[in-house]
Amino acid sequence: MLVLTCSTKLLTLEKMLKSHFPESLKVYGAVMNINRGNPFQKEVVLDSWPDFKAVITRRQKEAETDYLDHYTNAHAVFYKDVRAYRRLLEEHDVINWDQVFQIQGLQSELHDVTKAVANSKQLDVQLASFKAVHFYPESTLPDTSLLTSSPLRLTQLSVADADLLNRTWSRGGNQQCLQYIANLISCFPSVCVRDDKGNPISWSITDQFATMCHSYTLPEHRRKGYSRLVTLTLAWKLHSRGFPSQGNVLDSNTASIGLLKGIGVEFLPCRFHRLILTPVASSGQGHL
Known part of the structure; x- marks a missing residue:
């Protein structure tokens, strides 16, 4: 796992993600916001640099966090190799599995891979899928x-x-x-x-x-x-x-x-997937 903090590298990543539209759009939008003041206190995690195969944007560890707030605790995902994404998910300290959170992305394997890892950690996964559009x-x-x-x-x-x-x-x-x-x-x-x-x-x-x-x-x-x-x-x-x-x-x-x-508008060939993940111990408190 590598947390990308260098402003020059983050700008380089932003440019690199453009070559992978439309699948990289969610991560691209998050990285653009990071590079323009970072109002939502996000950070970027990759498997490697500069030849990354998977990237996840997440809430900064030092940011104040409500463990039941899946709206703010949201991650965007893009991968060139789905196996690299799974390895990144399984790596220690990449994801806080103790909270209710979201994973968003525009790639078809996102749900199955995320669900497999989440099941092993006893989290419930709810999927919503949408048409993705570009104006x-x-x-x-x-x-x-x-x-x-x-x-x-x-x-x-x-x-x-x-x-x-x-x-x-x-x-x-x-x-x-x-x-x-x-x-x-x-x-x-x-x-x-x-x-x-x-x-x-x-x-x-x-x-x-x-x-x-x-x-x-x-x-x-x-x-x-x-x-x-x-x-x-x-x-x-x-x-x-x-x-x-x-x-x-x-x-x-x-x-x-x-x-x-x-x-x-252009209806994109890929679909938008939003996964809401809830620890089994938290599910009795009601789904948000």
Whole structure:
């Protein structure tokens, strides 16, 4: 195991990961954030350098950690050789197996290999799989004309909006998620449409892997073009800062898939996999 701390090497890694798109996108986004202030206190673990075969981004050991917070305790994975990834997982002190945590990636063997190691350590593994998408914001400009004759405003989210996002997110509704969303809003780009009272009615945020997530419009404001507006505007924001504009969508979310097709996104050949791992001793406390 090697923890990569040299800023020059981290910038080199960022460039190297670009040659392995789209499978390396999650790790690439995490490394970009590390190289731009590291607001989520992440670090990079590799099997070797510079000819690495597996890389994992994880929370820094010295960072304050809630062992039940799988939102913040999230890892991104990319490997050139799946056997190297398994060896890295099995190596002492690479992963903290005593906490509830996530592993994310865009490679097909990720679940089976991770589950095999997790089973040997008595952790429950829950998999969610999504279509992965990439935006081309330079080809479709956000159309703000629908706001010109209304009291609505296009702006960014504030930490005061975190409670609303926590209540409306299918993955939310708990204290860990509330804090996580507040941190995302504080650290990363977001976009929202606000009504005449200043309340968000449609929004999209960016996560710790530079992925667009929790795109949502309140039910009473749907079918008015707001989702398209905030999605394209956030994609533009990320693109203007040099980040790839990427996202995920459930296969069952036909409304969002229709929207994404309408704005010309690329549906990637690989799928996004999110694994939530819970120590058996913690599973009785309820899954977050």
